[in-house]
Amino acid sequence: MPEETFVIVGASLAGAKAAETLRAEGFAGRVVLIGDEPERPYDRPPLSKGFLTGAEPREKAFLHEEGWYGEQRVELRLGTAAAAIDRAAHEVRLASGESVRYDRLLLATGASPRRLDVPGATLQGIHYLRTMADAAELKRALAPGGRRVVIAGAGWIGLETAAAARGHRNDVTVIDPEPVPLHAALGPEMGGMFAALHRLHGVDLRLDQGVAGFWGAGQVSAVVTSGGAEVPADVVIVGIGARPNTRLAEEAGLEVSDGVLVDASLRTSDPDIYAAGDVANAYNPLLGRRIRVEHWANALNGGPAAARAMLGRDVSYDRIPYFYTDQYDLGMEMSGAPAPGEYDAVVTRGDVASREFIAFWLSDGRVVAGMNVNVWDVTGDIQNLIRSAARPDRDALADTKTPLSDLL
Ligand SMILES: Cc1cc2nc3c(=O)[nH]c(=O)nc-3n(C[C@H](O)[C@H](O)[C@H](O)COP(=O)(O)OP(=O)(O)OC[C@H]3O[C@@H](n4cnc5c(N)ncnc54)[C@H](O)[C@@H]3O)c2cc1C
Structure with a gap:
């Protein structure tokens, strides 16, 4: 009999916390944690806060010491994307061509930034922020200070990076098509409070207008708004939301609709496959509907909940969505x-x-x-x-x- 094997795709918060829980709950079989980034699992919130401002060292973001994975017999495969799931054979095929057999599989593939598809979108100096590598590059661009930073999107990423960019003494303009920042997350009343906060700290907030394109010869030099204004820019940050990484699930024929559809025990339409974190669109019994939550606490708690469900425990994931931010x-x-x-x-x-x-x-x-x-x-x-x-x-x-x- 081959050793019972639980495979987790996505080596970030939900995936690493699920691996930790499998061991804490006494699972003695193989645990394989597959991630396409080169770093071992780390927290993303510092990437737009302490790491970007320089207040916190990179090392603080890692979830576990390097030796923890060996001690816990968690087989960490980094820099390796899972390319396909063969549900009939119970195998995950890696981009390297290797296959890993699973008894239970957890999809914790997270989300990726939505791209701005406008003229000039491929110019140098236009940044997206999701990974440690993105954050290191952005920090190099912001830290010298005295630069003209234009941010597309007044959501959480846009506002947190605006605060970090001001902390490095850059000129900052934020452009958003809604009438207030965070309109979709908080509505107009509290969005207005965030507008006042950023204006107080010297941010030029341009609302009710989107980004229509970028100018520049190789390197971005200006952002064009939908109102026709040209805003000079040395550095651009695009923070216009994220999309769940559902390709693997879709191609495997799992039910997907704005995320991988899971029930209250975080189980997909295949009884041996689970999903947690940003990628999961889960039925929440408290709310009485499905919800996809792109927040840290949901990965922190959802990964362990999925792990317990994979072990056959009774799980009803009914957490209230929780989020935090720090700005100025x-x-x-x-x-x-x-x-x-x-x-x-x-x-x-x-x-x-x-x-x-x-x-x-x-x-x-x-x-x-x-x-x-x-x-x-x-x-x-x-x-x-x-x-x-x-x-x-x-x-x-x-x-x-x-x-x-x-x-x-
Ligand atoms: C800059 C930033 C700041 C944030 N700040 C906050 C905050 O202040 N508060 C808050 O509540 N939330 C915050 N968040 C959101 C929070 O970080 C996410 O909700 C959390 O990271 C989700 O964890 P996850 O494990 O589900 O997915 P992710 O962290 O997205 O990880 C998924 C991992 O899977 C990998 N992957 C994807 N496909 C494959 C594949 N086929 N094969 C192998 N690996 C794959 C990805 O590369 C990634 O490493 C922030 C996010 C960012 C980017």
Whole structure:
């Protein structure tokens, strides 16, 4: 009998945490972790924050010491892409031509930046940010300072890199077609708060207009907006969202629709194949619908949940989406996903102007999301409010003297 083998494709947060969990839960068979990047698994959030500003060394981003993989008998295959899945043979074919047999397979292939397809898009000096290699290149471009940096997209990546670029004393312009930054993630009310923050720190925010193209002779020298303006640029960063890496799953005939479709136990349409992290579009029993979450905590918790399910444990993955960001002196945590159209009111407690407050998004009186800004140790209470589906009194919700736990 060949040794029972669990294969994980994607050596990043979801994949590495799944491997760790398999061993922690006592799995004694082979664990093979396949990744196409050259580095061992690392955290991506520092790439647009401490690593980019220079506050944190590269080494801090790695998830495990180099020796951990050998100690835990996790066979790490780096710099190797999985090219195809043969479901009938239970094999993953690698780009090198080698095949690895699996009993259970986890897809943790994450997401890749959406590309801006406009004239001039291949000029030098246009950056995307997903990998450690991307971040190192971007840091080399930003660190000297005194450069004209233009950022396409006022989402999380765009705003965090804007803050890092300002930290290196560059001139920064951010261009976005929506009326406020983070419109799709937070809606207009709190998007406006982020606009004020960045303007206060000297960012030229150009909203209600997109990027129509780039000028330059080899190297980018200007960005052309949809309004026809030309914005001079030495460095361009494109942060316009990400797409799930579903090619392997699609070609293997798994069900895919904005991510690999999985049930609440993170199992795909093939009972021996699971998916977790950014690539998974999972049924969330708490929300009563599928959701694809492109956030760190979802990979951190989803990888282990999938590992437990692969071991035959009862798993119902019902985490509330959670996200955090750091920009200048603002630190925030977000629970829930309050896209425009999915709430009807926003209530705040604390002082929005001095950026020390909590915002609650309500739908029909129920709290569906909450964001704490420079206020700490309240995530548990906010998530309890969301889970409870209670309809708290709005004045009490806005009153800093009323403990959140009293509102349940
Ligand atoms: C710059 C940046 C900053 C971020 N900041 C935050 C933050 O502040 N807060 C937050 O909540 N989230 C943040 N995120 C999001 C967070 O990092 C992701 O949600 C998380 O990395 C998802 O982990 P994952 O393991 O699912 O996928 P990924 O981290 O995308 O990893 C997938 C891995 O699989 C590899 N792969 C893909 N296809 C194959 C294949 N066929 N064969 C082999 N390997 C393959 C990829 O190259 C990659 O290494 C940030 C992301 C970025 C890029």
